[in-house]
Every structure is written in structure tokens, then in C-alpha cells.
Amino acid sequence: xxxxxxxxxxxxxxxxxxxxxxxxxxxxxxxxxxxxxxxxxxxxxxxxxxxxxxxxxxxxxxxxxxxxxxxxxxxxxxxxxxxxxxxxxxxxxxxxxxxxxxxxxxxxxxxxxxxxxxxxxxxxxxxxxxxxxxxxxxxxxxxxxxxxxxxxxxxxxxxxxxxxxxxxxxxxxxxxxxxxxxxxxxxxxxxxxxxxxxxxxxxxxxxxxxxxxxxxxxxxxxxxxxxxxxxxxxxxxxxxxxxxxxxxxxx
Amino acid sequence: xxxxxxxxxxxxxxxxxxxxxxxxxxxxxxxxxxxxxxxxxxxxxxxxxxxxxxxxxxxxxxxxxxxxxxxxxxxxxxxxxxxxxxxxxxxxxxxxxxxxxxxxxxxxxxxxxxxxxxxxxxxxxxxxxxxxxxxxxxxxxxxxxxxxxxxxxxxxxxxxxxxxxxxxxxxxxxxxxxxxxxxxxxxxxxxxxxxxxxxxxxxxxxxxxxxxxxxxxxxxxxxxxxxxxxxxxxxxxxxxxxxxxxxxxxxxxxxxxxxxxxxxxxxxxxxxxxxxxxxxxxxxxxxxxxxxxxxxxxxxxxxxxxxxxxxxxxx
Numbered sequence: 001x002x003x004x005x006x007x008x009x010x011x012x013x014x015x016x017x018x019x020x021x022x023x024x025x026x027x028x029x030x031x032x033x034x035x036x037x038x039x040x041x042x043x044x045x046x047x048x049x050x051x052x053x054x055x056x057x058x059x060x061x062x063x064x065x066x067x068x069x070x071x072x073x074x075x076x077x078x079x080x081x082x083x084x085x086x087x088x089x090x091x092x093x094x095x096x097x098x099x100x101x102x103x104x105x106x107x108x109x110x111x112x113x114x115x116x117x118x119x120x121x122x123x124x125x126x127x128x129x130x131x132x133x134x135x136x137x138x139x140x141x142x143x144x145x146x147x148x149x150x151x152x153x154x155x156x157x158x159x160x161x162x163x164x165x166x167x168x169x170x171x172x173x174x175x176x177x178x179x180x181x182x183x184x185x186x187x188x189x190x191x192x193x194x195x196x197x198x199x200x201x202x203x204x205x206x207x208x209x210x211x212x213x214x215x216x217x218x219x220x221x222x223x224x225x226x227x228x229x230x231x232x233x234x235x236x237x238x239x240x241x242x243x244x245x246x247x248x249x250x251x
Numbered sequence: 252x253x254x255x256x257x258x259x260x261x262x263x264x265x266x267x268x269x270x271x272x273x274x275x276x277x278x279x280x281x282x283x284x285x286x287x288x289x290x291x292x293x294x295x296x297x298x299x300x301x302x303x304x305x306x307x308x309x310x311x312x313x314x315x316x317x318x319x320x321x322x323x324x325x326x327x328x329x330x331x332x333x334x335x336x337x338x339x340x341x342x343x344x345x346x347x348x349x350x351x352x353x354x355x356x357x358x359x360x361x362x363x364x365x366x367x368x369x370x371x372x373x374x375x376x377x378x379x380x381x382x383x384x385x386x387x388x389x390x391x392x393x394x395x396x397x398x399x400x401x402x403x404x405x406x407x408x409x410x411x412x413x414x415x416x417x418x419x420x421x422x423x424x425x426x427x428x429x430x431x432x433x434x435x436x437x438x439x440x441x442x443x444x445x446x447x448x449x450x451x452x453x454x455x456x457x458x459x460x461x462x463x464x465x466x467x468x469x470x471x472x473x474x475x476x477x478x479x480x481x482x483x484x485x486x487x488x489x490x491x492x493x494x495x496x497x498x499x500x501x502x503x504x505x506x507x508x509x510x511x512x513x514x515x516x517x518x519x520x521x522x523x524x525x526x527x528x529x530x531x532x533x534x535x536x537x538x539x540x541x542x543x544x545x546x547x548x549x550x551x552x553x554x555x556x557x558x559x560x561x562x563x564x565x566x
Binding site: 003007017018085086089092093096097249 | 296299300303321325327329330331332333335338339340349351353354396
């Protein structure tokens with residue numbers, strides 16, 4: 001546990017020791033701010049709507065763009081860079097276990113992802129300050145929104161870490177992780193657009209449709225089926241990552 | 252401290268190391284000497300537990316490097332080839348992180364980092380970012396990292412690579428001072444390096460051990476074959492006749508040196524030192540002798556000697 005914390009702390013600090021971290025945070029901030037002004041604009045010029053403001057936020061596709069773009073960038077360096085520079089060797093010859101390293105890299109990536117989303121709180125608070133109805137911004141809704149972000153983020157971070165553990169090239173890691181992330185996302189798009197297909201396919205797609213999952217979270221509904229979907233997906237990819245890291249001992 | 256038996260590592264059919272067996276006693280400084288691709292780094296990577304061998308066993312302090320990897324890793328300080336480090340961290344910060352990662356407590360890690368920074372001459376660069384340090388300083392940070400837990404075994408892969416002569420001397424001095432309390436395994440392709448620092452040398456070539464001996468003994472064996480250079484002022488024909496008929500000289504080569512002197516490069520028959528004979532010959536004839544030296548064998552000579560077919564074997 002102690003080793004895990006030491007590793008996580010360093011991994012997390014690395015995001016802020018290099019330009020990459022700040023670039024990602026700025027990009028996320030830019031997209032957030034852009035979508036925020038966009039939403040405010042629409043709210044001011046449209047008829048009143050009866051949806052929670054957090055949901056309005058996710059009716060735009062901005063959230064998904066941020067997720068799809070930021071996840072590969074955050075995770076691409078985790079293993080690939082260490083392999084490319086050789087520090088993987090110095091790291092793995094200290095008395096740490098493979099599992100500790102994988103978990104530390106995952107945890108720090110997720111923490112960083114979460115950090116990048118914190119400014120959203122500011123946006124919500126600004127709207128809350130100027131709006132007449134405070135009930136639209138209940139703590140419960142905000143908490144479940146963030147739980148949703150955390151869960152989707154966990155799945156995407158685990159996919160990215162896995163892609164990074166496969167290669168020593170950051171570019172390849174980013175592309176593999178982007179392809180994985182995009183594939184899962186397109187399942188939801190296919191469902192949302194209601195393309196005609198066999199009923200069982202629709203049913204299956206409905207279960208993995210992240211857009212619909214997120215809709216529930218931003219409404220303040222925490223469905224354990226969705227929670228399990230993200231948790232099991234994350235565990236699955238972390239398991240694959242662990243095997244990829246262990247594979248150097250198989251030869 | 253290290254017991255290696257029948258260690259083999261194959262990559263896609265070709266053996267990087269082939270049936271390697273050796274032992275290293277506690278407190279010894281042992282050098283792995285060999286050209287690039289001889290299998291030095293592969294051996295070290297296996298010993299440090301980074302990757303497994305195809306067959307054979309290796310034990311460090313009684314622990315198997317594969318099955319008890321963690322126990323082994325707790326007891327070693329390993330500096331890989333090219334000394335990879337997190338270049339975005341500061342020196343002191345990096346060393347403290349590494350010390351903590353290797354299991355030292357908070358206050359103990361601080362104390363040890365202060366000691367090794369002093370030991371490796373890093374005291375005034377503690378706040379510098381590693382990526383901005385010169386090669387020499389980086390190498391010292393790598394050494395400090397290997398030493399920080401006071402490990403029983405220190406494995407250094409090419410510790411003097413890329414350093415200038417002064418820095419090389421300092422690093423050698425440091426390694427030499429580690430002998431006794433620590434067991435040290437270093438790899439190099441520079442012959443004088445092992446002569447100066449090691450108690451024992453293992454010569455590797457194409458994944459096999461060609462020789463395993465103390466450096467002085469190895470030197471003696473090689474010197475037995477050492478060529479002698481003499482600069483003598485004498486008529487060339489006389490010199491040629493003298494050496495041709497001399498019973499101890501096998502090969503001669505005479506060329507003009509500066510002034511009126513001639514430079515003779517003589518290869519003696521194996522096992523003989525002809526320096527005295529040269530001096531006496533010059534004295535008897537009243538020739539002036541201004542240089543008499545024995546060529547130190549280079550690594551190249553070592554390999555020529557050791558990899559020659561058996562029928563030419565001379566020791």
C-alpha cells in the first residue's frame with residue numbers, strides 16, 4: 001500500500017511536471033468553457049425547459065469529445081514513455097510488484113482526469129448564483145454527475161493504460177486507445193440514432209450505450225447496473241494491462 | 252553472493268548468453284569484460300530480475316532471481332545501461348523517491364540521500380532538474396540511486412560510459428571504495444577499467460565465458476605474448492642479423508625513428524621476456540638505446556588471443 005501511494009504520488013506529479021498535463025487541462029477547460037457559453041446562450045434565447053441543467057450540459061456532445069480526445073492523451077505516456085526511455089527497467093528492478101505499478105498508473109491517470117473536470121463545478125456554481133431556482137443544482141445531482149464522469153473516465157483510463165502497456169511508442173498507444181474508446185462510443189451513437197437493426201442488437205447496444213448511462217447519472221439516478229458495467233470493464237482492462245506488463249517474464 | 256549455473260538466454264533462435272556459469276564471493280568487485288553484444292547487459296538484466304533466462308539458474312544471496320525476485324530486488328542496486336532516469340525530476344527529489352520506492356522509511360530515506368549525494372559529489376546540484384545535468388552528473392545520480400539503500404549487491408552496467416577522463420577516474424575511485432562492504436558487478440568494454448577497479452574479471456565473448464581470473468594473472472598471461480619496442484642507434488643490417496639469429500625472437504619489424512635511431516618491434520617466443528636480452532645486446536656492442544618498452548595488450552589483443560583456434564593456443 002505504501003509503495004502504491006509513493007508510485008501514485010509521483011505519477012500524478014508527473015502530469016504537472018511536464019507541459020503535457022497543462023496542455024490537456026487547458027484543452028479541457030477550453031472545451032468546457034465553450035460548451036458552457038453555448039448552453040447559456042441557448043438557454044437565454046429559447047423557451048424554458050424542464051430538464052436539470054446538468055442534463056442540458058450532456059445533451060451537447062462536448063462532454064464526449066473531451067472524453068474521447070483527452071483519455072488517449074492522458075494515458076499514452078504511462079508505460080510507453082517508460083519503455084522508450086528505459087526507466088521501465090529501473091522501475092521494475094525495485095522491489096515493487098507489477099500490480100502496484102499498474103494500479104498506481106491507473107489511479108494517477110484517473111485522478112488527473114478528474115482534476116481536469118473540476119472547473120465544471122465553477123461553471124455550475126456561476127449559473128446557480130445567477131439563477132432564481134436553486135433546486136436545479138442540488139448536491140445530489142452534482143455528486144451523481146461527477147460519479148458518472150469518474151466511472152466513464154475509469155473505463156477510458158484503463159483502456160488507455162492497456163494500450164500504453166502494449167507498445168513503446170506513445171503515438172501508437174494514443175491511436176490504439178482512441179480506437180478502443182471510439183468503438184465503444186460508436187455503439188452508443190448507433191443506439192441513440194435508432195438505426196434499424198435486429199431487436200437483440202438494439203437491446204445489447206442499449207445496455208452498453210454510454211450516452212444513455214450518462215443521461216441517468218446527470219439526472220441524479222445512480223443505476224447499479226451501469227456502475228457495474230463501468231467497474232467490470234475497468235477491471236477487465238486493468239487485468240489485461242497487468243498481463244501485458246507480466247508478459248516480459250513469459251519468454 | 253552470486254551463483255550462476257548454466258544460464259542461457261535465447262532470442263529468436265540466437266543465444267545472447269550461452270550456458271554461463273560463475274560465482275562471485277561477497278565483497279568482491281567483479282568486472283564483466285567484453286565487446287558490444289557479448290551478453291553483458293543480458294546477464295545483468297537477468298541477475299536484476301528484470302527478465303527471465305531461457306534456462307539455467309541464478310541465485311543472489313541464496314535467492315533465486317526468478318522465483319524469489321522480490322527478495323533479490325530488495326538486496327540489489329542496479330544501474331542499467333545508459334542510466335535511464337526521470338529527466339523531469341530534481342536530483343534530490345528523484346533520489347528520495349527512489350529510496351522510498353526501494354523500501355526506506357521517510358526519515359531514513361532523507362538521511363541516506365544526504366549521505367549518497369555527498370559520496371557521489373552531488374551536494375550542489377540537489378535542486379537541479381536531472382534533464383539539465385551534464386552526462387557526468389547524470390551518471391553520478393545513477394550511481395547514487397544504486398547505492399542509496401546500501402544494497403548487498405551493486406550491479407552497474409557500463410558505469411563510465413560517456414564520461415570524460417577526470418570523471419571516469421572519480422567513478423572508478425568510488426567503485427573501488429565500495430569493495431569490501433558491498434559486492435559489485437560492473438560491465439565494461441574497456442580493459443584498463445577492470446584492471447584498475449576489479450578483483451576478478453570475467454571475459455565474455457558471444458555469450459560464453461572465455462576467461463575468468465584476477466586481472467593481474469590475466470595480464471601476466473597476456474604479457475607473455477607482449478611485443479617489445481626498442482629504439483636503438485645502430486646500422487640496420489647489423490640489427491636485422493642480430494634479431495634474426497636471436498633464439499628468443501620470433502618476429503621482427505624495423506622502421507626508422509626520428510633522428511638516427513631505428514625502431515624495432517620484436518615479438519618474443521611465448522613465455523619469454525626479452526627486454527634484458529635487448530639491453531645486454533646493445534650494451535655489448537656499444538649501441539645507444541633510448542627506449543625499451545613492452546606494449547600493453549589491448550582488449551583487441553585479448554580477444555585475438557582468446558578466440559584464436561586451439562592449435563595456435565599458447566597458454
